[in-house]
Every structure is written in structure tokens, then in C-alpha cells.
Amino acid sequence: MDIIIKGKNIEVTTHIKDYTEKKLKKACRFADDDKFILEVDMEQVPEKEKGKRFKTKVNLNIPGRIITVESISETIKASVDKIKDEIERQIKEHKEKAKTKEIKEGQKAKKMRG
Numbered sequence: 001m002d003i004i005i006k007g008k009n010i011e012v013t014t015h016i017k018d019y020t021e022k023k024l025k026k027a028c029r030f031a032d033d034d035k036f037i038l039e040v041d042m043e044q045v046p047e048k049e050k051g052k053r054f055k056t057k058v059n060l061n062i063p064g065r066i067i068t069v070e071s072i073s074e075t076i077k078a079s080v081d082k083i084k085d086e087i088e089r090q091i092k093e094h095k096e097k098a099k100t101k102e103i104k105e106g107q108k109a110k111k112m113r114g
Contacts, residue, residue, distance in 0.1 A: 001028060001036055008043035010054070010076070016042070020080050024058070027087040036062045042076060054079045060087060065094055 003024065005017050024038055039059040047053055053072075056079040060067040069086045073079040 001025070001038060003038045003040065005040045005042070008041065010042055010044045012042060016076055019077060023080050023084040024087065027084040028060070028091065036060060042079075045072065056080055056083050058083050058087060060091075062091070062094070064098070067091070067094070 003021055005012055005020055020040060020042075024040070028036070028038065037060075039061075041057045043055050044053060045055045053074060054076045055070065055072045056076065057070045058068070060069075067087065067090045069083050069090065071079045071082040071086070073082060
């Protein structure tokens, strides 16, 4: 798994990078294939809503799908935590769809043979 972390209007410190990698590796443990790319863009945004200052966007390229998740929070860690939960949910959903498709294809093949 390749993780690429970029910052815009924010310095991505070693601490932030380590925290982000740890959280997102946990989230991606549900993905079957280790050959995927995870791109993380972090930025400090102008304060439009009180307290909402950090935006994190993640693109996860897995075979057959690109998952994009975005979060805006008061702290960069809170933003990463929200992203982690959503990435986990979407990976599980992707796996379930693939499994269901595989079962349906197997049933069609069985009907054609018999």
C-alpha cells in the first residue's frame, strides 16, 4: 500500500503524518489487495463556519473502484478520524457488492450447466 500525504496551507508534520498513516492503515485492513494507492490531501481552510478549519480529502484507488471521502473538522485529527470511519464503511460496502456479484454469477453458470 502506498500512502501519499500532501498539505496545502498547512505543514504536514511527522506527528500528523504518522497519525494519519496509522489510522488509514487500520481502515484499509479490510481491503483484500495490498496493491492500492491512498492519496491524502490536507488543508487549512478559511473559517466559514465557526470552528470548522481543517479539511481532509482521501482518494483510495482499489481494483474496480475509486473511493473518495472528504471531511472538515475543528482539528486535523478529528478530520482524519471521520475519514477513517467512512473509508472503512465504503471498503466493506465494496466487498459486499463484489461478493454478491460473484454469487449471482456462480448461480447463473450453474443454471446454464444444469
